[in-house]
Structure formats: structure tokens, C-alpha cells
Amino acid sequence: MVYLDYNATTPCLPEVVEEMKRWHTELFFNPSSIYSPSQEVKKVVEDARKKIAGFLDALPEEIIFTSGGTESANIALTGSAFAMKDKGNHIITSSIEHHAVLNTCKFLEKQFGFRVTYLPVDRYGIIDPEDVKKALTEKTILISIMAANNEIGTIEPIEEIGKIAKESGITFHCDGVQVAGKIPVSVKKLNVDFFSISAHKFYGPKGIGALYIRKGTRFKPIMHGGHQEKGLRPGTENVPGIIGMAKACEISKNLMAEDASREKILRDELENNLVEKIPEIQINGHPEKRLYNTLNLCVKYVEGESMLLHLDFEGICASSGSACTSGSLEPSHVLLALGIPPEVAHGSLRFSLGRANTMADIEKTCEVLPKIVENLRKMSPFWDKK
Amino acid sequence: MVYLDYNATTPCLPEVVEEMKRWHTELFFNPSSIYSPSQEVKKVVEDARKKIAGFLDALPEEIIFTSGGTESANIALTGSAFAMKDKGNHIITSSIEHHAVLNTCKFLEKQFGFRVTYLPVDRYGIIDPEDVKKALTEKTILISIMAANNEIGTIEPIEEIGKIAKESGITFHCDGVQVAGKIPVSVKKLNVDFFSISAHKFYGPKGIGALYIRKGTRFKPIMHGGHQEKGLRPGTENVPGIIGMAKACEISKNLMAEDASREKILRDELENNLVEKIPEIQINGHPEKRLYNTLNLCVKYVEGESMLLHLDFEGICASSGSACTSGSLEPSHVLLALGIPPEVAHGSLRFSLGRANTMADIEKTCEVLPKIVENLRKMSPFWDKK
Amino acid sequence: MYTEKLLDHFKNPRNMGRIENPDGIGKVGNPVCGDVMWIYIKVKDNRIEDIKFETFGCGAAIATSSVITELAKGKTIEEAEKITNKDVIDVLEGLPPLKKHCSLLAEEGLHAAIEDYRKKQNSQK
Amino acid sequence: MYTEKLLDHFKNPRNMGRIENPDGIGKVGNPVCGDVMWIYIKVKDNRIEDIKFETFGCGAAIATSSVITELAKGKTIEEAEKITNKDVIDVLEGLPPLKKHCSLLAEEGLHAAIEDYRKKQNSQK
Ligand SMILES: Cc1ncc(COP(=O)(O)O)c(C=O)c1O
């Protein structure tokens, strides 16, 4: 099998699973309890918090644990909207955010009368910091921009936007789900107030994520209950998940540079080969400012799903956009935002590479895909026409 | 070590951890993806949904996965409050609910102007269905009553309350976190619209729970994002957690009757022995309508934490209330609601038994606790006085 | 998500291609998903003698194209007109809910081709 | 959550008990947590010759009671008055944030006992 969908999810490393094991069984204690076995669990949870804080260049007390990237983004957005609704009702985001951000914005618009500006992007998917500046109003309470796009891999100028946010005193959430584990992150350098991450995107377990909250940032929790996480995120802690995430951070930190250079070589090879072998395709995303593992392309006159099915027959796992929109019929909102016509956007493929990929994977894909495209184009009313 | 705090959390069974393993590693695929390995994952997730539905006598499409009991309760409460605020703004709950329910009610009161009736309980912690009926107003949109109390174990007349809710057409949430896995549950028989469960309370993994939502029940999701769980609970699925929870349900179903009779014998032995050996203690909760594993008592003239610390020195794990309020100084809101004076409530101990307990555990506790109480009473200004 | 039957039709689509100088051609598309289906028919003695399709679309679009051409082939015009998306779904042994519309596209494509054939016949009269 | 030092004082509290006919007695309590501390002192030549406590309270309440009596024993009244909760925390090598108030209770208890002693002295004059 050739797995080329690491942006959707990654395998949890065996050593991470191993690490979690005893915190499921022997050391299963509730970290909030008073007896000494629980105190040991509490300590390990706090150690994990330190590791994750270190991973993001944050302070331990600035990290809360969540159930994943979606929850982190929801807390950041709804939490600051509710906390600051006396101050204003305007939110700035981009048109290419993940649905965890976009749909939370839509919820705040529809249910609570917030106004949201969805900034455009250029043809590469880059958000212009000047556009952020121009969109600021007296009522603006929050900016939410992703660090890198999950579909096309384009890396956004977060540091510049962070500066603007800081200068204007506006809370800034950055959806860092696709960069955490791929690129070193310093929340301090980026000038962000919130930063969302999800462990399963960097070889950690599913169902656990974190939210960085800069000290002093105003927000209200979206869930209510006991006072775990200082009441900011109640519910019995997912101790094995927390420990697994910390372990995954540690491993990612060590392997990041190596992963980057290897995956970039493979991705470039894939890109160059496919461009050469398949006529009329276009590469989406920024040529340089792009995640080193991501290749998004549009194959004209062919629809994405049919290519994916044929790739699957050959044992190749890829996607046409984000996994969590696979239940949608419409073309990717990201590709449309780049100005790509819908019929072209329909023929999109995303390959996202990861730690287990080899040159053989790339070779196989380059061998298989051109044939698939050729066959499907034969079937296409549009291709024949030419 | 003698662990007597199963109501706080339970060890995840080794066979559950084993079952989860391959879904972390080899079969890590995102269930929303299109390729066949993901379809296999999707199928297993749906099988798990079926099992959990069966466990509660529900339909698979009536189950959504959450990060735990707290999230389930929050979705049920905030979700139905937001969905039905055009219909009314009144919520009925009890004064002995878990903070996941109570603090969500307080949030709805403070932030969104809902009115909440906190029903009283009798000296055993029983909620009178007649009180529910009397509290109903034209504006009532939701009733939330727990199936059994986590601190004192009292089992509430859910079926009767469910009937009242059904007759009046009011949505009824039942916090079933403490009964799931201990007592057979039929959401149909109970006439509930929402039912919350948390896997780590019945030998499943932490960080995963479920919410039963009766078909046709109105509510709005509290998180927004991709369309996992039909958009009702977005975020990449915690596949291993889901599978682990299903396995734990299966095992609980098989062992429930056996657990019940064994734990009841041990709990009764503990209760009778302590009552005999320690003067001036009182048992809290209903004599019969009580979880078979739970023993809550107040030791007069002694404070709870100091007993717990001494028990811990002897390797006995117990609690004085719920784990997630261990950061609070005030006496248990549950005991106060029973009419117990604060100074007595301060001397509370909760023993909650589980699958690994033996008669030796009980004997040890009965040997150790009376001495601890004697020593601490010597130190107490109140005891001396007598 | 897809049945074995569907995957078979998708992998080995029957009657794929174009008919030069067809007696009828149906060009249909779904504006939401953007999929497009063209159905060509050759009619002889009121019977669909040959039928072919060209489809730009999802797996279900391609498979339902294949099935509808198989179902229509050899039928009289009146018989073919009675073929519905339900027949297509039956052959495929089911379709995911989200993909029901793909089978409707196939039905529409066939009907459009027959209509086109009728129109041409009328204009020749 | 508690330091080794604290657990030691909790396990083996120094000066635990009651003094019959004390020269001063301080009875303090915290209404929030409900904990209660009674401090008895015996004074000779302006010096705290003996000191004992009775406490109904948490682990920190018991340990801070023990520590404050140790700190005060043998001190002159004036010296004893200068003992603060900070001194207690230092001996215990720290307290959890939520438990800071327990050490304040100990400070208050000692001070109340001294005040009681002074009051009695004055009324004897
Ligand atoms: C950019 C981005 N944000 C947020 C998310 C949501 O993360 P999760 O599905 O783990 O909740 C994802 C992935 O699904 C993502 O790629």
C-alpha cells in the first residue's frame, strides 16, 4: 500500500502507543484525586504539558488539552467571541480556512449576529497582511488565520499578521494543525494569542489536541463542568492521550529536519514527474511557500473521485481535498478561492507525504496515475472535444 | 494497593487496550477518506456505534461520539437550549447533579438569560417526580436529571420523570455516566431524549464518551467543523477510543450481573463493619435505591481530606466526593442538598467498589479506618468537647 | 462506500465512448457537483440499437452511465423511456444516499437522448 | 500535592492536644472550608512555655498547626507575634495555592491565643 494522505491523518507511532499503555491500565488513576497514585498521574500530565509547551515555545500554563484541532479552534473562536462581545462583533478570517474555523464563524454569524470578513487570497493561496490591516474596524475582536492550508499546503505570513494583531490589540488565533510537527513553531515569534494543534496529524493519537492560550488572553470556555484544566476545559483528563501527544511532540521535534528534507525530495520528484507525464495539469498552492510534503494538482477534464478510486484499486491512498469534506459534492472552497474554475477544481488531487514514504512509492504513483488519467479522459466528453 | 474509587475512574481493561492498538497503528486511516482502508475503518466505527446503541437499547443513528461525559452533557444542555430558545427559556434540573450539568446550567443562566429550577431532594437524595411536574411552566424546554448520583449512589426515578417529560413534550436529558456499565439501560424504557455516558467509568478508555439523541430531538451542535458525525460533532474521529468504548460496553454487558452481586456483598460488608466499628458515623444516600458499589458516609468531628491522606498512607484509595471537585474547599453540594450540616458534610468519605476488589480489601479498610478516625478525633476540638 | 457491482461497472464501463452521427444525444449535468454525462443513441426500427456514453464525473456517475446504457440497449424507445434511476440502483445493489442524484443524472441523460431523437424525427417529418 | 515536610508534620503532628487551664486560647476557623483550629498557650515570664493545638481540618491545616506551635514554643510573646504564615510555609517547603489559607489560619490561631492571653493579663491587673 502507498499512503499519500498524511495531511488527513498519520499512523500513531508504535512507541507512542506503547508509552500510553500503562496509563490506560496500571496507572489509570484520575489525576484530580488526592491519593499518591493519582499524584503521580498528575505529575506526568504536567510533564506532558511542559513538553508540549516547549514544542510550541510557550509556557506550560498556557497550554490546555482538548479533544483535537476542531475543539481547539472552536474554543478559540467561540470562546473569544463570547468573552468580548461587549467590545465588538467583528471577526476577520480567510476564505481558505479549515471548516473547523469557517463553520464556527458561520455559527457566530447566524446565531449570535457577529460579522465576519472572509479575506480573499491570491492565486497561490497567500493572505496579504495588508488585507488584514484594511479589514480592521473598531468592532474587530478577533483574527483567525491558518498557519498552513491543509489542501494546498500554502504557508501564510503569520508573523506579519501577528504583528498587526499585536499592534492593534486584537486577539489572534492561528490554526496550526497542519504545521505542528512539520515546521518548528514559536508562538512567541509568531505573535499569536491562540494556537491550535491536533496530535493525530503528527504521528500521535486521535482524539487529543491542545490549544495554546497566551497568558492574559480573554476567552470563555465552551464547555462547563469540573475544574480540570482550571475549569477552562472540564472533563476527566484523557491521560493516555495527553502522554501520547507529548511523546509525539518529542519525536517530531527530533525528526522534523530529517523528515522535511526527505519528504521534500520525494514530493518534488512526484510533482516534476507528474507535470512531465500528464498533459494539462496544474499545480495548486505556492511554488515555494508550501508545506514540503504537500502536492495539490488539478487534472483537467477528469473528476477527482474517479481518479481516487482508480488509485485505490492500485493501492494508492490519496485525497481530493480535506477528508472531512468528503461528504460534500461541491468543489473545494480553497481551490475556488484561488480563482480556479469549478470544473477544473473538480479534478483536484492532493498527495501529502509522510515519514514512511519511499522513492518506490513515488515511482509507483508516477507510473499509475498517467494511465488512469488517460483512461478517464477517454471517457470524458470534454477531453474528446479537443 | 486497595483501590476504592471506581466512581472517579476505572482501569481500562487490557483487552480493551489490546483491541485499540491496531487502530492506532496499522489501521490508522481517517474514516472519512475514500480509499478502501478507510472504508474498513468506517465500517468498524459503525459496528462500534451499533454495539453502543445495543448497550443502551437505542438505534445506531441515535448515538454520537464525544470526548466524554462532560461534553455529552454540554451538548445536550447547551445544544437544546440554543435550539429551543424561541420556545422557552426554562430548564429544570436537580440540586445534586454533577458539575457538568450544574455549571452548564449556570452558564446558560448567566450568559444567555435562561431560568433554571434546581429541584430539592429528600434526605436520601431522591428527586420527587411530582416536583418535576410542579416545576413545569409554559416556558420549560428541558429537564436534566441524573440516573444515579456519583457521590452518594442514589438512583433516581428516571422512568417516572421520563413519562412526565414525554407527556408534556419536554426534552429530557439524563446524565447516565454513573449507571452505564453498572445497571442495564434502556433509553426507550426510560423515556429519555438524551443520555450521556463516559467510557472510562466502565473500564473503557479516557477521552471518549457517547451521547444518545432520540431521533427527532431538537438541538444544535456546540462545535462546528467538518461533517463527521453528520456535522453534529465534527473533528477527526477518535477511532481507537470508539472501538475501545464499544469493547468495554460488550464486556460490561457480560459481566454486569456478576459484578453487581459480588460488589454489593463487599460494599454491604464494608458498610456494616464500619458502622459497627466507628461511633457517630452516618451513611449517606438511599438505603436501597443506591448503586451497589457506592458507600458514602460522614464521620463526625473529623475532616475528610485528613482521613483520605491517612488512608493513602495505608495504600487505600478513596475520595471525599467527586474527583473533579477536589480543587474546591466547600463541602459537597450533594451532601448539603441532603440537609447535612456543613461541618458534618466536611467529614465525608466515598468508597466506590469495582471489579478488582476482594474481601481482603474490605477487611483491610475496616481495620485501618477506625484507627485513623480515632487518632484524628483526638486531634479535633469538637470531639474532645463531648 | 460503493458496492462490488458498482465498482465493477466503474472499472469496466460498458458502452463507453461516442457514436458518430447519433440519432439522439442527451447532454445533462448537475450544477452542484459539476458532473456531466452525454448519452448517444442509434435507433433502428424504434429500437435502441446502439448506445454509448461519455461522462465527466464521480465513480457513481460513471457506473450509472454504464448501467443505464446496458439497460437501454436493445429496448424499444417506449421501453427505454420507462427505465428509471431506481432500476439503475437495483442493478448496482444500492447507492450511498449522497450519490442518489448520480443515478438520476443517468436517467435524465437517457431521457434527454430519446427526446433529442424524437425531436429530430419530428423535424424530419 | 503536599511536600514531604508537610506530610511528616501531618503524620506526626507536634504539640497536638489540649492544655488544661491555658493562659491563652485562640479559636479560629475558616467559614469557606469549615476548618477549625484551637491554639492553647501556657506563658511563663513572657515566654511561651507550652503550646498545643486541636484542629478539625485538612492535611494542611493539621500540618500548619503543628509547625506554628513548634515555631512559637519557647519564644517570647513579642517574638511569637512576629511569626507569620510565610514562616510556616517556609518550614513546610511550600503549600499548594489553594492551601495558602490554611497557613493563615495557623497564624491567626497563634495571634488569637496571644491576644486572649493579653486580655486575661489586663483583666487581672
Ligand atoms: C488546518 C486544519 N485545521 C483543523 C483541523 C481539524 O482537526 P481535527 O480533525 O483533528 O479536529 C484539520 C484536520 O482535520 C486541519 O487540517
Ligand SMILES: Cc1ncc(COP(=O)(O)O)c(C=O)c1O
Ligand atoms: C454523574 C457524572 N456526570 C458526568 C461526569 C463527567 O464525566 P467525564 O469526567 O468523563 O467528562 C461524571 C464523572 O466525572 C459523573 O460522575
Ligand code: FES
Ligand atoms: S457526484 Fe454528482 S453525479 Fe456523482
Ligand code: FES
Ligand atoms: S482547607 Fe481550609 S484550612 Fe485547610
